[in-house]
Amino acid sequence: MRVSTAAAPDALALDEPKIPTRKILAWGAWDWGSSAFNAVATTFVFTVYLTSTSFGDTDHTSALLGWVLGIAGVLVALTAPVTGELSDAAGRRKLWLAIFSGLVALSLLATVFVKAEPGFLWFGLIAIAVGTVFYELAAVNYNAMLSQVSTPKTIGRVSGLGWGLGYVGGIVLLLIVYILFISGDGGALHVSTEGGWNIRISMLIATIWFAVFAIPVLIAVKEPHVPGEIARERRSFFGAYVTLGRTIADLWKTSRNTIWFLLASAIFRDGLTGVFTFGGVLAAGSFGFSSGEVIIFAIAANIVAGISTIATGPLDDRVGPKPVIITSLIGLVVAGSLVFALHTGGATVFWIFALILCLFVGPAQSASRTFLARIIPAGREGEVFGLYATTGRAATFLAPTAFAIFVSLFGHQIYGIIGIVLVLLIGLLVMIPVKPGQEKLAARAR
Structure with a gap:
């Protein structure tokens, strides 16, 4: 695979096709719906529920959560690039997005059956781990569609809009489950809290939410046109690994900057995932937040993240994604370090x-996606975003494992913050030498 760097974005923008707004919004609806998994399942509701005293010692269950999510990340790392490459070659990107999204919905549905008893801990851990695997595989195909709903001139704004819709969707869904089922004693509907039923019914709502909002993109965005040189003979799953090896070797020869970016993002995006994955767990376990207070914090966090992500989209288009990424990572390392250093200050320190x-997480995620999307040749989006998934957000074993190691070493949940900050810091150091001069969008047929 050869990555063209000959055409500058301004030149390519002269004859850009106009993307219908409805198509962009349909694509962004998947991000909106994904809040059911990101905000409710893995961050502020279900993982907080799993690491509560109902399932055993909080420090122990937190470490187990880290290890299980780490294993899930390894599984995705081994499968994401070849599934993306196969969907590219077959021209079945939308089909696989539908299949993996359906499996995510089933995993969410499984969490409804996790009672607040120690005997259900492993069932809950496995359900969230399986959901993580299929969510990240779905995201490979979803991210690859970015080039189908944006132009060289708007790619930053469209990507930022998608991430922003995800955060706003999280706010709306968290408000729904908090008001109806969690606040006070079972919420406004006075749902029974026995056996964690109020949390479990929240997960049922999350399942429906994800399933409904995953549909628009499947209707509005067509299967991609597969160029003749990409539409190769149908290959086996294991044969795709051979092709993947060739792709990496060719990237190393022709666009080494891309390899370094993939490596850097492999590290810092795992740290970004860790910030949200363990944010609610830390709020409850180390700073004494109740379930309701965690939800209130989650709503505030999503508001901050959503606004900052949408606001920095145009900045991404104006100055390029690298300055956005570097600034965000510096802010994350400093703020994360202060959460740990000042943790004896209690809830106030955590809030601030x-x-x-959260102000920096969304912009870093969105800019990372656009950085890569600007250099992928037409027809290779799923394959290269498969690599992106493998080396970063999808391969979520770095931050969870680092979190688990520090909790296990020191015996207290609060030390897990150090592991997450270290992952972010290493990612920042690796990202600094990546050359922004190669951020040129390859010409692509639409």
Whole structure:
């Protein structure tokens, strides 16, 4: 695979096709719906529920959560690039997005059956781990569609809009489950809290939410046109690994900057995932937040993240994604370090510096996606975003494992913050030498 760097974005923008707004919004609806998994399942509701005293010692269950999510990340790392490459070659990107999204919905549905008893801990851990695997595989195909709903001139704004819709969707869904089922004693509907039923019914709502909002993109965005040189003979799953090896070797020869970016993002995006994955767990376990207070914090966090992500989209288009990424990572490292260093200050410290963390998470995620999307040749989006998934957000074993190691070493949940900050810092150091001069969008047929 050869990555063209000959055409500058301004030149390519002269004859850009106009993307219908409905198509962009349909694509962004998947991000909106994904809040059911990101905000409710893995961050502020279900994982907080799993690491509560109902399932055993909080420090122990937190470490187990880290290890299980780490294993899930390894599984995705082994499968994401070849599934993306196969969907590219077959021209079945939308089909696989539908299949993996359906499996995510089933995993969410499984969490409804996790009672607040120690005997259900492993069932809950496995359900969230399986959901993580299929969510990240779905995201490979979803991210690859970015080039189908944007132009060289608008790619930053469209990507930022998608991430922003995800955060706003999280706010709306968290408000729904908090008001109806969690606040006070079972919420406004006075749902029974016995056996964690109020949390479990929240997960049922999350399942429906994800399933409904995953549909628009499947209707509005067509299967991609597969160029003749990409539409190769149908290959086996294991044969795709051979092709993947050739792709990596060719990237190393022709666009080494891309390899370094993939490596850097492999590290810092795992740290970004860790910030949200363990944010609610830390709020409850180390700073004494109740379930309701965690939800209130989650709503505030998503508001901050959503606004900052949408606002920095145009900045991405104007100055390029690298400055956005570097600035965001510096802010994350500083704020994360202060959460740990000042943790004896209690909930006030967490509120201040955790919200500052959230200010930088979304822009870094969105800019990372656009950085890569600007250099992928037409027809290779799923394959290269498969690599992107493998080396970063999808391969979520770095941050969870680092979190688990520090909790296990020191015996207290609060030390897990150090592991997450270290992952972010290493990612920042690796990202600094990546050359922004190669951020040129390859010409692509639409």
